Amino acid sequence: MHRRDALKLLALIFLGGGSSACGTGEGIGAGMASKGRTIVIGAGLAGLAAARELRHNGHDVVVVEARDRIGGRLWTSSAWPDMPLDLGATWIHGVRDNPMTDLADTLQARRLVTSYDKLATYDANGQLFTDAEAAHREAIGNQVRMALHNAQQRDADVTVRQAVAALTQRLQPSLAATRLLNFVVSSEIEHEYAASAHRLSAHWYDSADDFEGDDALFVRGFQVITDYLATDLPIEFSQVVKEIFWGEHEVRVFTEKMTFAADRVVVTLPLGVLQSNSVRFTPELPSAKRQALAALGMGVLNKCYLRFNQAFWPHDIDWLGHVSAQHGVWNEWVSFQRVAQMPILLGFNAADHGLEIEAWSDQQIVASAIETLRIIFGAGTPQPSAYQITRWATDPFARGAYSYNALGSTPSMRDTLAMPVDAKLFFAGEASHSAYFGTTHGAYLSGLRVAEQILEL
Ligand SMILES: Cc1cc2nc3c(=O)[nH]c(=O)nc-3n(C[C@H](O)[C@H](O)[C@H](O)COP(=O)(O)OP(=O)(O)OC[C@H]3O[C@@H](n4cnc5c(N)ncnc54)[C@H](O)[C@@H]3O)c2cc1C
Incomplete structure (x- = not known):
């Protein structure tokens, strides 16, 4: 038969x-x-x-x-019994009128609010941004948004990277400015849309609607x-x-x-x-x-949770930004110290670098994360006591994190x-x-x- x-x-x-x-x-x-x-x-x-x-x-x-x-791509890990962690989706993005909020309210599920205002950004040397650097970053962010806005007015579509290419050329003489530009593209666009600026449509990359309000995560996942x-x-x-x-x-x-x-x-x-x-x-x-x-x-966004014995980073922040020397490497981190009183850092890698590290061993990924943290917090930065790592692109039942235009x-x-x-x-x-x-x-x-x-x- x-x-x-x-x-x-x-x-x-x-x-x-x-x-x-x-x-x-x-x-x-x-x-x-x-x-x-x-x-x-x-x-x-x-x-x-x-x-x-x-x-x-x-x-x-x-x-x-x-x-x-x-x-599926919503997956709460209970590997650390005192802290359920989401390996896929973490936040209700925009809690106001969001159907996820209605479900959470029905269940009376406890939530915590993280805030982008509670952010510390470090430059490529690991120094906390000066006011001048913060202003420079803001100015470059505005130029990127303007370049993309202009690209959306033209008939022919191009990639996000092509739309900001003129800026790259203009900034070329300054290494610091080029790194800042890459940081803005990586953290504001590639991490948000889980996709490389070389692939994203300038016309449509941001076509999605948003809900208003805070971003909330679930205490129990x-x-x-x-x-x-x-x-x-x-x-x-x-x-x-x-x-x-x-x-x-x-x-x-x-x-x-x-x-x-x-x-x-x-x-x-x-x-x-x-x-x-x-x-x-x-x-x-x-x-x-x-x-x-x-x-x-189909985009890539990967997470690496690092658990330490105690928090050696500022306790009053939720987000850490790092301007990396190489494009898109450990640019974004979330701290669970303020919201959950847990000495846990979550490092993200999106798009090309997020895909590249999926082929690395766990040890290589953790070593690379610690190398970045040592740039910021010094050679005394301890090794984590435990870690959890995702590889969404090589997961045969996901083959990526989420879709993009x-x-x-x-x-x-x-x-x-x-x-x-x-x-x-x-x-x-x-x-x-x-x-x-x-x-x-x-x-x-x-x-x-x-x-x-x-x-x-
Ligand atoms: C790292 C990461 C972070 C994210 N962060 C957020 C966030 O903070 N907030 C937010 O709102 N969203 C976030 N998202 C997006 C969100 O998780 C997804 O949009 C959502 O979970 C997708 O749900 P779905 O039902 O469409 O797909 P899935 O959850 O992928 O469901 C599809 C199902 O099909 C199954 N399947 C696949 N292949 C087969 C097969 N051959 N046979 C049978 N079954 C199969 C899969 O196992 C899966 O269970 C994130 C996603 C990732 C990966």
Whole structure:
């Protein structure tokens, strides 16, 4: 028997209701079958939001997830029991009117507010910025924003790097100014959008909308939200989807282990996974969708948490900036001392350097981080007592941190990505939200959107 035949047989057994995983088990009422069955691929925020909404409206749903955990790019580590740490999303960005705030309020989840005003910036020699340096940085920041604004007025799009190229040439005689320019591009743009200035579209890099208000993080980790959304949902773990067949009468989802059959499927696979072609669509997706998938960018942002016996850095700050000699190296740090009274520093690396260090060993990454901290805090800077490191680009079920608008893409491509096909294939996930891509609230809202589309069928 061919493998595919064996899988089909399994599917038939599965459809016969022999497994609780097919969604006919506990807690699902008899009326549900009449509304049809939906397979939701991915137990991240988008998938959980969609599945929960459908189930609450009486639909028969099963969530199929490659990992052995929920959350996807929202992942709270409990490796340090006294301090849950988020390896993926950390903050509710802009708490006012943000749907993440509503969920957190429902759960009465305790939150802490970090502030960009509580910032200390150090120059390439590790000296705290003088007033003159701070003013110079501000002036360069304004010039960068002006150069990008001007680029957005021109018909032809260019990369962010090309848009600020004239500034680079003008500043070339001064090494300090060039480093400051690179620092501004890295910390204000590449860390924010998780993408290289060489790839970001000057026209569209900042097309997303924002919520107003503070940035808040969860005392017990962001996972409180996904735990809540996943309550009572039938989730099939460790099921790596390899193929999605969408026929006239039904859809079949082939994983490495079995086949799931249903009336429709909600695809919340990350953009990087869809771009990698590790999941095959049969028949292939419409060409507009394939073009959108190819044009949008999947960015990189990595975290390195360092735990020390005590904080040797200023206790009253949340953010540390460092103007590195080399572009984009350990430019941004968060301290957990003020908000959580924990001697923990979180160092970020985004875009090209963020990708480069994924090939390094943990020891090399920690050594490089400490080298930077020694420039700032001196040779006596201790080794950390523990660390936690992410590698989102090489994670086969993420293939990056979050999506960005690359040169050659437009925001409307996200709407193309979001469009259902033949009332069989539905798409959600942060990349499919044209207003709030790259965020937890974008992922969540995309899940609600897709549920609404199905409920309206
Ligand atoms: C380092 C980092 C920092 C971030 N910081 C913030 C922040 O502070 N605030 C904020 O709002 N947002 C932040 N984000 C973005 C936010 O985490 C994401 O936008 C959001 O979590 C994406 O949710 P999603 O459901 O679209 O995708 P995912 O969470 O990636 O869910 C997709 C699911 O599909 C599964 N999957 C993948 N391949 C397969 C397969 N073949 N078969 C079956 N299942 C599969 C995955 O395992 C995953 O569970 C950050 C992200 C990262 C990585």
